[in-house]
Amino acid sequence: MNTLPIHPDDPPRLSFVCADTDEARAARTRLVHRYGNTPIGDADVIVALGGDGFLLETLHRSLSVGNGTAKPVYGMNRGSVGFMLNAYRDHDLPERVARAQSVTLHPLRMVATRTNGDMVEAIGINEVSLLRETRQAAKLRITVDGKVRMQELICDGCLVATPAGSTAYNLSAHGPIVPLAAGILALTPISAFRPRRWRGALLPHTATITFDVLETHKRPVSAVADFTEVREVVQVDVREAREIALTLLFDPEFNFEERILKEQFEP
Template sequence: MPKRIAIFGGSFNPPGNHHAAIAVRLAQEFDEVRVIPCGPRPDKPTTENVPAVYRAALADIVFGGLAGVTVDLSDFEQDTFTRNHELQTRFAPLGEVWHVVGADLLVGGARGESLIQRTWKHGVELWQQANFAVLKRPGYVLSDADLPPHVQIVELLVEGSSTEIRDSLSRGEPVGGLVPPRAQAYMARYGLYRAPVPGNWARGTLEGAPFFLQADTAIPKVRDLSIAVDGKHVAMQDAEFISVIGGDGAMLRSIREHWRARLPFFGINAGHLGFLLNAPEQVQAHSFPPSDVIFRQMPMLFLEFEDEEGRRHAAHGFNDAWLERATSQSAWLEITVNNVPRIPKLVCDGALVATAAGSTAYARSMGAAPLLADTPAWLLVGSNVLQPAHWRSALLSPDTTVVIRNIDPLHRPVQAFVDGLSRGRVVALHARMSRAAAAELVFCASHDMAEKIAAIQFGA
């Protein structure tokens, strides 16, 4: 028997308790529930009032921990609105597709005048051929004559509205009964649905917050630092933040494994530079968890690696990604920016793209100046460049797309890395700032990331 997949799409702007209740109800009826927040829609201009990266985080916070529910952020990442007939085609190979719709979309179906038949692309064909899971409010009268041929009625127990949540937030009213606590805290932290332009950092507190501890206690220094917080940590599902003890590599691994949990990361440095973490003396000067901190939402990279058959394999990176020569010969790379060839032949050891956070790592060692944490830009950097002789790096705007392609993969192969993790040999790297992926880093207010960058720039 094929797997029954419920496609639960919507703007979810923002998602609330009522959306979560619907997803839980659907999971009782179907094998899998795919929650798909939509990208920009001409008929719903409010979908662009809050940047996609914040809406993606809220979707993960509200739906991410629900059994049988998967959050699909592809619309956000591709900056598009995927219509139902396209979703039907995408998911049909995986099982029996059921489109989740409100009962109001069926009114007039007997006369061919329902919203599905009149306004959906290929709506008439879908009406006859597709499966529909119809959400019906208690007391709502739905005529059997208006039903499509393949339908399952799902009674709703909880009602709500994203409009009500947005309106309450815009008036500064509490929304505690309308959204989960973590979602409410996240929206308050960055001023979502209140300020015209959301913030990307905020001052706050972790005092009393339960946390998940990630530390390799086989390392003596990590074990010593862990003793101070031992016994206070909880399981991931009960945590409000993640405490990472180790070096920058440990933090990158934790972000790679857990960014979709959308929990803030508070690091304690047991390594060397520890740019992404807090110094032990800063942490030990106060009680833990600290009461005065700065939250920073840091963007991530969206990457696609192209193999010799032209297939693309997607990944996300927090710090950086690069191609480097796989043999003793220099790499020959073509650099294309926003579909315009900018460097037809870059002769070098390799080329790297980096976020502002990553600008303090390998990019800095390759000669690039570190970027401020809230700089709306990212970097493209060459390593040991022989040609063009004077080119070293470029500053890129957030909406820039970069393609780094190997000119001679047969004789001069290159290998790819993301945050230090090997991706093997590839022929091209497609990179841009992600529209959906981000990680929150937390620093003691007395020594925030901005202070760390200032220390690098001025030699303090």
């Protein structure tokens, strides 16, 4: 973890955004009244008030307002789980942000080709997942760096998760938790039917994973990168977008890397 280059005598310019809930809106009103509100494009830091899902939305939004460099995001929990969020407190917020430690995340880039030939590109901070669209199981062929590694996977779906996303949908699908500094992506099947005992794979972050959808007319499949869904795909390429760096800010006592490690030992 690193700290932002913010001088304690020069308070960071903060822009407050919130989830569409009463609790989050009330918190934003209090904080704006206390500290003011800088337009998001001019802010040093975006303060996100909500849950983990809203934090993910804010990280996506930070890409579009950073003029090529994503704005740092400091989240405070006004949702439910708040795994990736700091504790909510009204007081001393500029000082907390100024001494916060930063974690850099690299998302996934998905390029999905639809049955009509259209190509759709999207960014996934947590994961890119392929999911069956009907009662019929999906049939997928998996290629890694140009070499076919699985000729046919019959399943409800399959996903590629970043380390930050490995504790989300990936964990629910019984995938491994990946430490942030491991340089690894998790490839995890969702309810695999054949081969029944395949539990997935750990791949270097430099890998390019290609999913070919077999029997597309009988077994339609959609591809989802965080919030972007593309239906009726025939092929999906996934790789780490190393050229994109997202910055999350945490209180020193939070220690996001420790939280991810600790999840591996929770009962």
